[in-house]
Each structure stands twice: as C-alpha cells, then as structure tokens.
Amino acid sequence: MSELPFLPFALPEIGEEEVQEVAQCLRSGWLTTGPKTRQFETDFEAMLANQLNTDQEPVSAIAVNSATAGLHLALEALGIGPGDEVIVPTHTFTATAEVVRYMGADPVFVDVLPDSLNLNPVLVEKAITPKTRMIMPVHFAGLAAPMHEIMQIAKTHGLKVVEDAAHALPTSLHDGQWIGNLGTDATVFSFYANKTMTTGEGGMLVSRNPDLIKRVKTMRLHGINRDVFDRFTSKAPSWYYEVVAPGFKYNLTDIASAIGIHQLQKAAGFQKRRQAIAQYYHRELANLPVVLPQVADADALHSWHLYVLRLADNCPIDRDTFVDQLYAQGIGCSVHYIPLHLQPYWRDTYNLRAEHFPVSQHAYERMVSIPLYSKMTDIDAERVVNAIKKALSGA
Numbered sequence: 398m399s400e401l402p403f404l405p406f407a408l409p410e411i412g413e414e415e416v417q418e419v420a421q422c423l424r425s426g427w428l429t430t431g432p433k434t435r436q437f438e439t440d441f442e443a444m445l446a447n448q449l450n451t452d453q454e455p456v457s458a459i460a461v462n463s464a465t466a467g468l469h470l471a472l473e474a475l476g477i478g479p480g481d482e483v484i485v486p487t488h489t490f491t492a493t494a495e496v497v498r499y500m501g502a503d504p505v506f507v508d509v510l511p512d513s514l515n516l517n518p519v520l521v522e523k524a525i526t527p528k529t530r531m532i533m534p535v536h537f538a539g540l541a542a543p544m545h546e547i548m549q550i551a552k553t554h555g556l557k558v559v560e561d562a563a564h565a566l567p568t569s570l571h572d573g574q575w576i577g578n579l580g581t582d583a584t585v586f587s588f589y590a591n592k593t594m595t596t597g598e599g600g601m602l603v604s605r606n607p608d609l610i611k612r613v614k615t616m617r618l619h620g621i622n623r624d625v626f627d628r629f630t631s632k633a634p635s636w637y638y639e640v641v642a643p644g645f646k647y648n649l650t651d652i653a654s655a656i657g658i659h660q661l662q663k664a665a666g667f668q669k670r671r672q673a674i675a676q677y678y679h680r681e682l683a684n685l686p687v688v689l690p691q692v693a694d695a696d697a698l699h700s701w702h703l704y705v706l707r708l709a710d711n712c713p714i715d716r717d718t719f720v721d722q723l724y725a726q727g728i729g730c731s732v733h734y735i736p737l738h739l740q741p742y743w744r745d746t747y748n749l750r751a752e753h754f755p756v757s758q759h760a761y762e763r764m765v766s767i768p769l770y771s772k773m774t775d776i777d778a779e780r781v782v783n784a785i786k787k788a789l790s791g792a
C-alpha cells in the first residue's frame with residue numbers, strides 16, 4: 398500500500414472569494430433566488446457574449462438548481478410529449494435520457510463515434526422516424542460533439558436540438574464558436590460538485606429563443622409569472638402573483654449563485670490548468686498499451702472535464718484489475734459511463750442489446766477516467782502517471 402494520502406478522482410477548487418461571497422449572502426438575509434442569481438446569470442451571458450462572432454445575438458441565461466432541471470425545462474418549453482421520440486447517445490449519464498421520460502416521450506438510443514465517443518451523426522440520421530422531434534447531443538468529456546452535422550440533420554428533418562453541455566464549460570468548435578452560442582434551441586450546463594466549475598448543485602440554461610426563455614423562467618418557479626426577486630422589488634404590489642401553469646421548483650439559490658459568480662471568473666484559468674495536466678498525461682502515457690482520449694482541433698477548446706483512457710486490446714490486464722491496482726496505489730478513478738443500454742431500466746423498457754451499440758460497449762469495457770482537476774499539483778499528476786505505468790507493467 399502507498400503511504401501517500403489517497404488522491405481523489407475529483408475535487409472542487411473553492412477559494413476565499415467564494416467563502417466571503419457566501420458569508421455576505423448569508424448575512425444579507427436574502428438566501429433564495431435574488432440579486433446574486435441575477436448577477437450570476439448576467440455574468441454568464443457576458444462570458445458567452447464575449448466569445449460571439451460579430452453577427453450573432455447574445456444568448457439569455459437562466460439559472461436552475463441542476464442541469465437535469467434545465468434539460469427538463471427545455472423539453473417542457475419545446476412541447477415534447479407522449480408519442481414523441483428524442484435521439485440521445487447511449488454513452489451518457491442517465492439524466493440525458495430521464496428528462497425525456499419526464500415528459501412522457503421516448504428516448505431513442507444511438508451509438509457514438511469511436512474516437513470522441515460523441516453522438517454519431519450517421520446513426521442519428523438512421524434513427525429518425527416520423528415520431529422524432531429532437532436530438533440531444535452530449536459534449537462528451539468536454540470535447541464538442543459534431544454540431545455542424547447534427548444541426549444540419551435537424552434542419553433537414555425539422556427537429557429541435559437541445560445540448561446537454563454538462564461537460565462543456567468552456568468548449569468550442571473548430572471554428573472557434575463556443576458551446577452555448579451555436580443557436581440550438583437550448584444549451585444546458587451543469588455546476589454539480591465534480592464538474593468544471595461548481596455551485597454545489599446548479600445549472601444554467603441558455604437560449605436565443607425569447608419564447609423558450611419566457612416559458613422556462615415561469616416553469617422554473619411554480620408556473621408563477623414573475624420571479625421572487627421581481628415580486629419583492631418592483632412597483633407592483635409585493636403580494637400579487639399569478640399562477641399560469643403547474644410549474645416546478647427548479648430555481649437556484651443566491652447562496653449557490655454566490656459561489657458561481659466567482660467560479661465563473663475562474664473558469665478559464667481552471668480550463669488552462671486541466672489542459673496542462675491533460676497534455677502532461679498525453680506525453681507520459683503515449684507509449685503504453687492504452688488508447689488516449691481524442692484532443693480538440695487546433696482552434697477548438699476542450700474543457701477537459703474528463704480524461705478518459707481506454708486500455709488497448711493488447712493490454713496485459715483488464716479494466717477492473719487496472720482500477721483495483723490504481724486504488725491499491727492510492728489513486729481514485731471512475732468510469733464514464735456505464736452505457737444506458739446496460740442499465741436495467743433503459744435496457745428492459747426499450748429492449749436494448751449491447752450488440753446494437755458496439756462502439757460504446759467496446760469503449761465501456763476498457764475505459765477508465767483518471768483524476769483531472771485544477772486543484773491537482775504536478776506531483777499529484779506524476780503519481781497518477783507512475784501508478785498507471787506500474788499497473789500496466791504487471792508489477
């Protein structure tokens with residue numbers, strides 16, 4: 398056993414600025430959605446507006462208490478319902494597909510590309526039926542899905558596109574366009590504790606569609622037509638509100654937004670640090686029996702949320718042994734993801750079989766996500782590399 402402390406798979410990087418802002422929020426007496434959440438949304442809009450190509454409109458941002466909530470709200474606003482089909486990758490977290498079931502619609506699972514593990518556009522096109530209403534790509538690990546192809550397919554067939562961008566802050570395409578600015582129906586980011594920036598729990602939906610934004614704002618808070626902040630600060634009587642739909646309880650607290658305001662300012666720096674560690678891993682692991690994760694094109698930004706290795710077919714040990722050996726050396730790791738076609742609910746409800754998803758299945762059997770986060774030191778990264786080399790040497 399290693400004498401060094403256990404190196405976790407993921408850790409947030411929270412600074413004194415976040416601590417101070419949360420303390421100030423607590424002392425202010427305003428804990429739920431209010432001025433800090435509005436600032437967080439405005440800052441998020443400004444960050445994306447800074448990356449716009451000149452002729453594009455800026456997007457609007459709506460803070461929610463999880464990415465799952467944001468995806469649910471997007472599908473609700475777009476009128477997805479029973480009888481509709483929504484195309485999702487099988488190689489994702491269950492939240493991507495579960496929101497489709499929330500609306501009574503059916504996810505249609507599609508296999509991924511061998512290099513990026515992103516949605517395969519050729520298979521998307523093949524999966525389209527008269528019931529198809531929407532495509533939901535995931536930017537797996539923080540590398541952009543082939544959005545030009547996906548958006549072209551959507552346009553040809555009259556489909557909506559909602560991006561599960563839980564991994565994609567910040568991520569851009571090869572033409573420099575940032576995820577969030579592409580002009581899809583909606584894009585949803587996650588601030589869950591292990592994501593590229595965090596508010597503990599939280600998410601942000603962005604869109605350029607004013608009708609969608611209006612509906613999401615209403616449904617985020619009980620179907621009430623003005624949010625709490627407006628209610629208590631505008632000139633209208635403070636007690637008056639109207640319920641226009643049976644909405645949800647998906648608003649983000651000011652306590653969470655206080656964290657988010659500072660995390661957002663640090664997001665670019667966090668990405669640089671993760672990218673530097675990813676580049677170090679790439680150099681150090683290059684000649685081992687592993688398949689390295691795909692990198693972004695020269696002009697594109699990879700958020701490097703995850704560094705997903707795959708053991709090569711000729712690797713002397715299997716994945717489970719590899720994971721055991723990393724743990725024995727004090728290194729945390731994970732698997733992203735157990736594909737949805739293997740999960741009992743999805744498998745049994747939709748009669749899914751592994752042989753229908755050969756790329757995802759093959760990748761799953763060999764994959765390991767190794768630690769990659771801004772708080773890691775160079776020494777931590779070196780420990781990971783040394784543990785991998787030792788595990789693969791059979792020592």
Ligand SMILES: *Cc1c(COP(=O)(O)O)cnc(C)c1O
Nearest residue numbers: 463464465490492563587588589
């Ligand atoms: C984390 C994650 C989600 C859900 O995010 P929450 O903010 O926890 O709801 C959705 N999709 C993917 C791909 C994720 O990794």
